[in-house]
Amino acid sequence: MKYFQKELSLKPRTRGFHLITRDIIAALPELGDLNTGLLHVHIKHTSASLTINENADPTVREDFETHFNLLVSEEENHYQHTFEGPDDMTSHIKASLLGPSVTIPVTKGHLNLGVWQGVYLCEHRNHGGSRKLVLTLHGT
Template sequence: MTFQKVIAYQTQPRSTRNITADISHIIAQSAIRTGICHIFVQHTSASLMICENADPDVRRDMETYMQHIVPDGDPMFLHQDEGPDDMSAHIRTVLTNPDLTIPISDGQCALGIWQGIYLWEHRTHSHQRRIVVTVQGDK
């Protein structure tokens, strides 16, 4: 069986948003007990990640590291149509994940105790982001 839903978020600039509860709710709606949940962000300047869910310093450190390796406005970037954070946001997405696949066991995300699912906004402005969630498996 397959179940699919699209969810939208208004992001904050350069931030992470915990979407674990929303994904868990969609899995519950699907009534699938064993299978997989595929999550895909339909944008080229935001990504998804499974990350530490207890200490927000981990996500801040991820952002700090990303700013270090992919600085905004680097003169080597030709593409800056939407500002100095344009190409750096695209590179951040390529280096991370526009999609995730998570196992479903007993009707729930089979995440580890310290894992959460996050939408990671790479632009320096708020954006409306769409995520397609597809749940497949057996009831």
């Protein structure tokens, strides 16, 4: 069994849902060393999250952003944790709904995602800055 772990810093992105599958693959030349394994991707932030979903039609990402803004609206006045602005607590809630990590099977040196699947960075802050991911790859 082989184990690899590294930290990947992503460039700052605007608020929304961004495909980062290529960034992850580019950071892991070790993928080619594995026939069978798993990649665990964890984000080290509480106001951004990760998910796997549609990778082809950009309107899916727009619809995600629209839905989450309706579901967890910044227009509400019942939030107490607003030290960093109206997107502060709402970003934490959205991140908790989606979660901080995804696990992807590795098969014959490649991420074994479906044809229409990609990994998203879900940036919930208006100005989130650079985001750090921990990539843990293991297998044979």
